[in-house]
Amino acid sequence: MKSTKPGGELMRLKTFPGGIHPHDEKHYSSSAPISDFPTPQRVIIHLSQHIGAPSTPIVQVGDEVLKGQKIAEASGFVSIPQHASISGKVTRISKFMHPTGALSMGIEITSDGQNKSVEMIDDNGWLELDTEEMKARIAEAGICGMGGAGFPTIVKLSPPEDKPIDVVVLNGVECEPYLTSDYRLMLERAEDIIHGLKLIMKIVKAKKGMIGIEANKPDAIQLMEKLCAKEKNLEVVGLKMQYPQGAEKQLIYAATERKVPAGGLPMAVGVVVQNVGTAVAIYEAVRYKKPLIDRIISITGSPVAKPMNLNAPIGSLYSELVEHCGGTKEPVGKAISGGPMMGFALPSLDAAMTKGSSGLVLFNDKAAKSLAEHACLRCARCVDICPMNLLPSMIANAVKYKDLDMAVKAGLNDCIKCGSCSYVCPAQIRLVQYIDTGKIRYAEAQRKK
Amino acid sequence: MKDKYIVSPAPHVHDKTTVKNVMWNVIIALIPALIFAVYHWGLRALILTLTGAIAAVITEALIQKLRKVPVSVHDGSAFLTGMLLAYNIHVGAPIWLPIVGSVFAIGVGKQVFGGLGNNPVNPALLGRAFLLASWPTQMTAGWVAAKNSAMSGLNNLSRIATNLEELSPKAYELVTGATPLKVAQSLRDSSFVADINAQAGGLDVGGRIFGALTEMETLKSLFWGNIGGCIGEVSAFALLLGAAYLLYKNIIEWRIPLYYIGTVFVLSLAFGGIPGSGSSVMLPFFHIFAGGLMLGAFFMATDYTTTPITKKGRIIFGIGCGLLTIVIRLVGGYPEGVSYSILFMNVMTPLIDRLTMPKAFGSVKK
Numbered sequence: 001m002k003s004t005k006p007g008g009e010l011m012r013l014k015t016f017p018g019g020i021h022p023h024d025e026k027h028y029s030s031s032a033p034i035s036d037f038p039t040p041q042r043v044i045i046h047l048s049q050h051i052g053a054p055s056t057p058i059v060q061v062g063d064e065v066l067k068g069q070k071i072a073e074a075s076g077f078v079s080i081p082q083h084a085s086i087s088g089k090v091t092r093i094s095k096f097m098h099p100t101g102a103l104s105m106g107i108e109i110t111s112d113g114q115n116k117s118v119e120m121i122d123d124n125g126w127l128e129l130d131t132e133e134m135k136a137r138i139a140e141a142g143i144c145g146m147g148g149a150g151f152p153t154i155v156k157l158s159p160p161e162d163k164p165i166d167v168v169v170l171n172g173v174e175c176e177p178y179l180t181s182d183y184r185l186m187l188e189r190a191e192d193i194i195h196g197l198k199l200i201m202k203i204v205k206a207k208k209g210m211i212g213i214e215a216n217k218p219d220a221i222q223l224m225e226k227l228c229a230k231e232k233n234l235e236v237v238g239l240k241m242q243y244p245q246g247a248e249k250q251l252i253y254a255a256t257e258r259k260v261p262a263g264g265l266p267m268a269v270g271v272v273v274q275n276v277g278t279a280v281a282i283y284e285a286v287r288y289k290k291p292l293i294d295r296i297i298s299i300t301g302s303p304v305a306k307p308m309n310l311n312a313p314i315g316s317l318y319s320e321l322v323e324h325c326g327g328t329k330e331p332v333g334k335a336i337s338g339g340p341m342m343g344f345a346l347p348s349l350d351a352a353m354t355k356g357s358s359g360l361v362l363f364n365d366k367a368a369k370s371l372a373e374h375a376c377l378r379c380a381r382c383v384d385i386c387p388m389n390l391l392p393s394m395i396a397n398a399v400k401y402k403d404l405d406m407a408v409k410a411g412l413n414d415c416i417k418c419g420s421c422s423y424v425c426p427a428q429i430r431l432v433q434y435i436d437t438g439k440i441r442y443a444e445a446q447r448k449k
Numbered sequence: 450m451k452d453k454y455i456v457s458p459a460p461h462v463h464d465k466t467t468v469k470n471v472m473w474n475v476i477i478a479l480i481p482a483l484i485f486a487v488y489h490w491g492l493r494a495l496i497l498t499l500t501g502a503i504a505a506v507i508t509e510a511l512i513q514k515l516r517k518v519p520v521s522v523h524d525g526s527a528f529l530t531g532m533l534l535a536y537n538i539h540v541g542a543p544i545w546l547p548i549v550g551s552v553f554a555i556g557v558g559k560q561v562f563g564g565l566g567n568n569p570v571n572p573a574l575l576g577r578a579f580l581l582a583s584w585p586t587q588m589t590a591g592w593v594a595a596k597n598s599a600m601s602g603l604n605n606l607s608r609i610a611t612n613l614e615e616l617s618p619k620a621y622e623l624v625t626g627a628t629p630l631k632v633a634q635s636l637r638d639s640s641f642v643a644d645i646n647a648q649a650g651g652l653d654v655g656g657r658i659f660g661a662l663t664e665m666e667t668l669k670s671l672f673w674g675n676i677g678g679c680i681g682e683v684s685a686f687a688l689l690l691g692a693a694y695l696l697y698k699n700i701i702e703w704r705i706p707l708y709y710i711g712t713v714f715v716l717s718l719a720f721g722g723i724p725g726s727g728s729s730v731m732l733p734f735f736h737i738f739a740g741g742l743m744l745g746a747f748f749m750a751t752d753y754t755t756t757p758i759t760k761k762g763r764i765i766f767g768i769g770c771g772l773l774t775i776v777i778r779l780v781g782g783y784p785e786g787v788s789y790s791i792l793f794m795n796v797m798t799p800l801i802d803r804l805t806m807p808k809a810f811g812s813v814k815k
Contacts, residue, residue: 017810022462101456177462249811259811335454340461347456367462368455374468374524375566380758381466384702389810391758394802416811419460426466428564433458 013215015240016162016250017175018387020420022177022243022341024216029180029300029307036187037324039115043315044096045071045082050144052078057107065092068118068291071107074139080152081142084109085293085313086228087116095311097351099318100344106352107150109315127195131203134286138203141285143292143355147171147182147246147275148338150356153282156272157203163267165204169255170197171238172213172276173246176339179359181296182276185310186213186220190227191281196279197234199286211276212237212255214245230353230435242381243341244418248273252389262414277358292355297321301336301362303328312353318360319349333368335362342421374427382431384419388414392421396434404445407438415439466510468565472525478691479532479748484642485674485684489595490540498535501547505531508555509564516560526565528556531572536681536744537788538580539634541591546584570795592628592677597604599625600677601632601662602739603668609657610649614670617648624658628677629739630784633662637723637779638754656727671738677715693746701751704763705770709746710737712771720779742774745787755795761805762798769794 002310047054055072065071065084072082084377088111098104123129135157144154151165158166170193174182186193197209213221213236221238228234237255239245249260251273258269266273274282277295284290293314300307313323318335322328336343337351340361353360382392390411398407421431486494502725509527522528531551535716538547554576559568581588596601606613614621623635623645642655661667670676673694674684682688695701717736723727749769750756757766770790774801777786 020464022464253810261811262812333455334457334458334461336461339453340459342459342515343461344459345454345456345461347453361461363461370457370463371467374521375564377468377471377753378756378758379471379753380702380763383758383760383807387810389807391806393758409806411807411809417459423460424464424466425463425469426471428463428467430458432460436458 013238013240014241015245016387017252018385018389018420019242019250020385021241021424022423024241025177025184026180026216028178028302028304029298029309030183032180032184032308032438034184034296034309034311035265037282037313037316037321039086039111039113040313040316040320041083042088042091042108042110042317043085043313044106044108044317044353045085045315046096046098046104046352047072047082048098048104049082049150049314049354049356050080051149052076052080054105055079055082057093059090059107061090061093064088064112066116066118068120068293070291074374078152078155080141080144082107083142083291085112085315087114088112094208097346097348099346099351099354099357100336101351103348104419106315110137120288120290121288123449127198127398128288134203137289138282138287141281141289141291143278143281143285145275145278146281146295146355146358148342148356148358150354153274153278156274157200159204159267163247164270165206165267165272166270167208167210167256167272168200168204168206169251169271169273170209170211170276170279171246171248171251171273172211172217173223173251174217175214175243176341176343176359178300178361179298179339180300180340181309181358181420182299183217183220185276185280185296186217190223192225192280192283194234195287195429196274196281196283199282200274200279201369202273206272207233209234210237210255211235212245212251214238214241214243243420244387244416247387247416247418249416285315290376295340295357297353297357299325300359302367303330303332303362305329313371313380314350314355316345318347318351318353321353321360322349322362325418328362330364332362333361333365341423342417350369373429376427376429379426381424381426385420385424387418387420388416390414392431392435393429395438396431398430399434399438399441402441404438404442408442412438412442468526469524471700472529474698475695475748476525476529478694479536479681481687481690482536482681482684482744484544484682485687488539489674489683490593490680495538496540497540497542497544497547497680498532501535501538501551502528502531504548504551505534505555508552509560512560513564517538518564521565526800527555530559530572530576533681533748534576535574537577537679537741538588539592539677541593542587546580546587550580551765553579566754568754569798570792571749571752574749574792574795577788578792593684594677596676597621598670598675598677601625601627602629602667602676603632603658603661604670604675605666608664608666610654613654616650616652617645617654620645620654620658628669628784629662629667629735630778632658632785633735633739634778659723659727660729661728663729663735665731668731668734668738671735679741682744685738685743688743688747692743695747701747702763704760705750705756705767706746708764708767708812709750709770710742712768713737713742713774716771716775720775736775738776740778740785741787745791746770749788750791750794756799757798757801757805759802759805759807761807762801765801765805766794766798768789769797
């Protein structure tokens with residue numbers, strides 16, 4: 001596949017083996033500029049917004065807090081602190097609905113209506129700071145990966161000495177259908193993204209920076225290319241529209257042709273990947289000492305009256321975000337936190353958004369319907385599209401018959417749960433669900449050993 | 450906003466492919482061959498095909514009722530099995546033949562194992578093997594050639610010898626009454642060749658017939674289907690049309706047919722000649738267009754359930770089918786080997802899958 005670069009020169013789009021081509025459905029919200037969600041009456045700051053140990057609260061019910069004030073500490077290295085995203089009073093520390101649909105501990109803050117913030121700085125020498133100081137500011141800002149997985153950013157930025165990093169890849173792929181938050185961010189805050197990229201490169205001592213963007217966002221590619229034109233060590237990589245182009249290992253392969261070893265991390269091939277949103281958060285943390293207390297979230301899907309890309313305080317309730325978008329114009333059948341390929345279906349809109357909440361997608365009744373599961377035909381469609389080159393149907397079958405050894409041989413532990421296999425299965429088998437069950441059983445079996 | 454929404458695991462979107470539309474698309478792809486059959490042999494070809502298909506559907510529905518499982522005949526898989534079975538029968542066969550074959554194919558070939566997705570071998574081919582073993586006469590006698598054609602596709606006998614009928618009655622009988630593969634097989638029998646040559650007063654009739662099999666005119670007959678054969682197998686062209694549709698629709702995958710046909714092509718070039726009667730670089734074309742190879746390679750060897758799921762496995766499966774087909778055609782006792790080679794490789798499928806498990810993306814050699 002080829003597309004034309006702004007200069008008229010042909011650019012070859014890069015990609016990875018396998019994958020699928022779902023409709024991107026981004027038209028609902030792609031043209032809506034980022035707008036601010038007004039300070040809500042209350043927010044819920046979840047203590048588990050990231051991979052790793054839940055944060056430890058350092059406030060009590062009744063405490064007055066300022067916007068940006070730290071209210072929970074990191075519990076160890078693989079963890080992050082949390083901050084109040086509005087000013088007001090801590091009213092409850094209890095279990096609230098998480099964007100995954102589960103109940104999870106969080107801190108409820110009720111607004112005092114004043115939106116008083118802690119003091120921030122503007123450090124003009126931000127790019128010349130000592131890297132340890134940069135890292136300290138990033139750790140203090142409570143940043144985790146904003147693409148969805150939510151790995152603590154500081155951990156990714158602290159590779160061991162024996163794993164030198166030479167390339168930083170920014171993930172602007174946004175291959176999940178419907179979602180447009182990264183797209184709008186790239187159009188509206190392109191310079192800040194590049195600032196963030198430069199900071200990351202400095203911290204991990206990488207010589208090269210790349211920004212991977214899918215071909216369905218040509219204007220974002222053009223803008224980034226314009227901004228990177230003068231920078232010799234920055235490169236914009238146009239990627240073929242193919243899901244899961246934004247999955248870490250697939251993106252690294254497409255951009256650098258390096259294969260992350262099975263079971264390994266990107267640092268094994270000298271690469272660090274960060275989401276474009278995370279890059280902006282890093283820039284703001286280093287320059288302004290601003291904690292991660294807000295993010296862009298797409299509220300989209302056919303039932304939403306006015307789909308929007310909102311800059312909303314972390315902890316805002318999904319129900320209020322939808323209200324702000326004019327509510328719904330047709331009955332909602334499904335509410336998905338995240339994108340439709342890997343997101344979580346919620347029982348209601350009572351969940352509060354976290355740092356990884358890139359979107360809320362509503363489906364009408366028709367789109368929410370799914371067909372009944374049939375017996376496996378062994379058609380091998382799942383095998384042909386698996387981006388990890390596994391045997392999804394064989395894993396699912398092995399899990400069904402409790403043969404964990406066979407499941408592992410067929411690739412259980414290498415599955416990235418992208419959902420491509422379930423997407424193409426003509427028998428509508430929920431392959432990812434079986435694989436997930438297998439992963440849980442495997443972890444249990446390992447613990448028993 | 451206290452609505453209760455549907456909660457289900459990701460992904461929440463799905464492509465439009467279903468079991469049903471896969472099956473009906475394969476059936477659509479088989480229609481050009483049926484049109485061809487009706488053109489050449491009249492409505493009887495259609496009646497036999499529909500009889501086989503309907504018998505299969507009824508059998509499946511009855512057994513599913515007995516098993517107290519949901520009746521799923523609307524998915525088209527039983528119809529397809531019955532249709533494929535009838536395609537493996539010649540138009541002169543009695544009407545009960547496809548019925549018995551379909552009942553066996555669905556009953557013993559498919560439902561006994563638990564229905565769609567669980568059968569170890571291709572049910573239509575199993576049905577055909579059962580018929581051939583039980584009623585060999587009905588399966589092989591009374592063949593009818595296509596309109597204005599000789600059974601063997603040797604449509605211009607004067608190129609072999611003027612008045613071949615008087616010159617060598619046995620040779621005449623062969624080229625007018627046998628399918629192309631049967632002709633090729635008979636010519637490998639040296640005492641038979643000596644016989645027909647003797648009848649013609651020492652003229653090398655055998656060599657001439659063999660030469661004529663690979664002439665452009667004969668190959669054209671084979672390609673278009675102006676020969677004798679089973680209902681659905683004679684026109685390579687019609688089957689290729691259907692195959693192109695399935696490949697375009699992403700319903701079948703290229704590996705098995707390519708490696709199957711490729712193997713037959715290469716091996717027939719290397720070993721297809723007959724010592725004494727000569728050889729020809731056109732032999733591979735004779736072998737890929739004759740018999741049931743096109744039907745087998747694109748519509749039977751691509752059956753999902755009974756073929757490997759791994760990519761490497763599919764290559765091995767294709768090569769294995771090709772190898773066995775050629776061994777049966779050139780060495781074995783039958784003129785044609787497509788169905789037995791596919792059945793044999795079907796049985797090997799679980800083993801092939803286990804031996805060809807892929808390495809995950811990024812795996813390092815240990």
